[in-house]
Amino acid sequence: WLAHLQTTPRGWLAVWALAAVLGFAVGVATLVRKATRHGVALTRQPARGFTFALLPPLLAGALLSGAWVEAGNYGALPGTWLLLYGTAVITAGAYSVRVLPLFGGALVALGALALFIPTLGDLGMALGFGVLQIASGVYVARRHGG
DSSP states (O other): OTTTTOSSHHHHHHHHHHHHHHHHHHHHHHHHHHHHHHTOOTTSTTHHHHHHHHHHHHHHHHHHHHHHHHTTOGGGHHHHHHHHHHHHHHHHHTTSOTHHHHHHHHHHHHHHHHHHOGGGHHHHHIIIIIIIHHHHHHHHHHHHOO
16 A cells, blocks of 8 residues: 555655565564474574575566666566565475465466556555465464464
8 A cells, every 4th residue: 555655666666675674574583483482493404495495586586676677667576576476485385384385376376467467566466465475374373383
């Protein structure tokens, strides 16, 4: 909602970048808390495999984002982010609970739609990074203890 209210592409990008940083911080904090609670070392498999499967698509997304911003193609960002985050979730999901690749697939589908329907941008982002992310988190927390 806040990103959609921005009057400039840079303002829109700043809101989504802040949301990404906050989301990442919350994700890391909850991951560390859960690992500590269960006595799991984050430097061992499967945590290491999860991390190394997650990072390449996220890095690709960051690099493409820089290229899109440099080219002034802000409309490609939502699809790129959803598509590559979904890919990251699918690949990392091989080291986690079985529902994660399904969640990742839904993100990929939203990303593909957003790439070809640019007006879907903020709505697709809200559905993917909001609704789907929260729903999958609640599901994993209830079914798999966090």
